[in-house]
Amino acid sequence: MSCRTDPLPDTGSGPDPMLRPAPVTPAPVAAPFSLDLRVYWEDTDAGGVVFYANYLKFFERARTEWLRGFGVSQEALRLKESAMFVVSETAVRYLLPARLDDLLRITVVPQPPGRASLTVAQQAWRGDTLLAEGTIRIGCVDSQSLRPRRMPASLLIHLSDPCA
Amino acid sequence: MSCRTDPLPDTGSGPDPMLRPAPVTPAPVAAPFSLDLRVYWEDTDAGGVVFYANYLKFFERARTEWLRGFGVSQEALRLKESAMFVVSETAVRYLLPARLDDLLRITVVPQPPGRASLTVAQQAWRGDTLLAEGTIRIGCVDSQSLRPRRMPASLLIHLSDPCA
Amino acid sequence: MSCRTDPLPDTGSGPDPMLRPAPVTPAPVAAPFSLDLRVYWEDTDAGGVVFYANYLKFFERARTEWLRGFGVSQEALRLKESAMFVVSETAVRYLLPARLDDLLRITVVPQPPGRASLTVAQQAWRGDTLLAEGTIRIGCVDSQSLRPRRMPASLLIHLSDPCA
Amino acid sequence: MSCRTDPLPDTGSGPDPMLRPAPVTPAPVAAPFSLDLRVYWEDTDAGGVVFYANYLKFFERARTEWLRGFGVSQEALRLKESAMFVVSETAVRYLLPARLDDLLRITVVPQPPGRASLTVAQQAWRGDTLLAEGTIRIGCVDSQSLRPRRMPASLLIHLSDPCA
Numbered sequence A, B, C, D: 001m002s003c004r005t006d007p008l009p010d011t012g013s014g015p016d017p018m019l020r021p022a023p024v025t026p027a028p029v030a031a032p033f034s035l036d037l038r039v040y041w042e043d044t045d046a047g048g049v050v051f052y053a054n055y056l057k058f059f060e061r062a063r064t065e066w067l068r069g070f071g072v073s074q075e076a077l078r079l080k081e082s083a084m085f086v087v088s089e090t091a092v093r094y095l096l097p098a099r100l101d102d103l104l105r106i107t108v109v110p111q112p113p114g115r116a117s118l119t120v121a122q123q124a125w126r127g128d129t130l131l132a133e134g135t136i137r138i139g140c141v142d143s144q145s146l147r148p149r150r151m152p153a154s155l156l157i158h159l160s161d162p163c164a
Helices: A054-068 A074-080 A153-159 B054-068 B074-080 B153-159 C054-068 C074-080 C153-159 D054-068 D074-080 D153-159
Strands: A033-038 A083-094 A103-110 A117-126 A129-142 B033-038 B083-094 B103-110 B117-126 B129-142 C033-038 C083-094 C103-110 C117-126 C129-142 D033-038 D083-094 D103-110 D117-126 D129-142
Touching: A033 A054, A033 D054, A054 A083, A054 A103, A054 A117, A054 A129, A054 D033, A074 A083, B033 B054, B033 C054, B054 B083, B054 B103, B054 B117, B054 B129, B054 C033, B074 B083, C033 C054, C054 C083, C054 C103, C054 C117, C054 C129, C074 C083, D033 D054, D054 D083, D054 D103, D054 D117, D054 D129, D074 D083
Parallel strands: none
Antiparallel strands: A033 A103, A083 A129, A083 B083, A103 A117, A117 A129, B033 B103, B083 B129, B103 B117, B117 B129, C033 C103, C083 C129, C083 D083, C103 C117, C117 C129, D033 D103, D083 D129, D103 D117, D117 D129
């Protein structure tokens, strides 16, 4: 793609500020959390590569396991505390294609959380090649009213811990 | 979620420039092209609403029909000209949830195209309620080498036409 | 395992009774209901054709619109009557591949319903070419307990009507 | 669902022979191969459970890893030998729902293969509870012409080996 050989400008001159490159985040070895996953037929499209929308699924799988590492079960949250995480914004840049049978490493790098929202920087790597990267903003809502509520304390404790 | 009742700042103070609001685009009635589609079980998740990643699918369906209106068949492009559109960047903001059986209107507002890339602003509406909006950057590549190539002339002609 | 050391019980032709051909159903022109839909990138896989699992989605879209024709809104059922249709069995045979941009016609031919279940024969056509056909068994359950309950009367009335 | 509390008849008297129950097979511990996977948001629908069509994806992930265990890489097959596996028939029975965060075990039990097709019995378990089971028929085709061809020898060797 053009953005491979001809990187997007860092200036604000682009047609849309949402399309500026994400800040470069550390390689997976440096990321506090990563999930390895395999590319299956279901993930690909007729172009012979992973369908771009599916990186949002890959990123979410990694966030889910990252949360599980804090003892946060989203199904328990939903059924017992009627709390639910909702994605409020996503921005993803697709650099190189992933193919069937590729083993991908998805990284999770949280930003300092707000009271009812959290921003996470994520990347998809094949070996030491960065394939895609993005930023996901998550809110916490009541699962019935879908109104915003505070993040679970069990999560905030970990996110405010620099060693998390 | 928080970004519904408390809009994101328009300043550059956010943690990530990619997460700034998209420029407000015209209501669907004013959009040069829109596609109506129905929300089915396949589109929803356990939250009872449309799974956020699926808006990228909805947006692409609308872009595909918009291209078809120009006589651009992507399968013909791929098989006969070995040209293929690839999405290089996506930025989407999710404002309000869509539910099973909702009838959505997806709009397509192209930005002035480059030689090998095109940026499209898109929105998802339920009646006169804006549910999601985003910006999609598309490149044109050779379907074998996946290397960038010029956009099909048949498309460029229409995009440079203000009446397109 | 028993099915490893012993062949599946074979009361007729074919290695597996679950895999016998479905009874031939009428061509789309004769079907009481059909839905036309387009094949998009999201539906395809790296084989360049529609991913087989997605025919279950196509079939469901057609059933949903077929039910809507009876005034049955599944979201209203779920939220107001806490009734929900669940698929209890599917059997699909894939005959010929569908490709990007294909226009498909999905047919719906209901079988005589039971008190809590309904079987529907469905086919996917491209023009006069049959691409896939299958049989879907649907049950009606309480959306909270997921226990079986009677089909909505509004639906049964139509299904017991030979002109439905 | 009715088929949970009231099993389908074993006789041929059902409306469709494809919908006969599969023979009950032993617990996953007895299966020659199984894959454990987690249920994520992407897998669920507004019913709060796993969308039934996604069991076909789960089954395929397990078959793919089962094939990988034989040294069969489908992407290598497709690109180097232009051979591709295609699913020609699927029959699945859904017994009990899976939910977000569930850990599922997917089993693979191959039937004696033909020259150009293979039938696999698969099940989805949560602990010692059987949630879904089905039979998948796979053919091998040329990835360009999509015409049937012999199964890869590397695979046949293993399938004709009772210890496989």
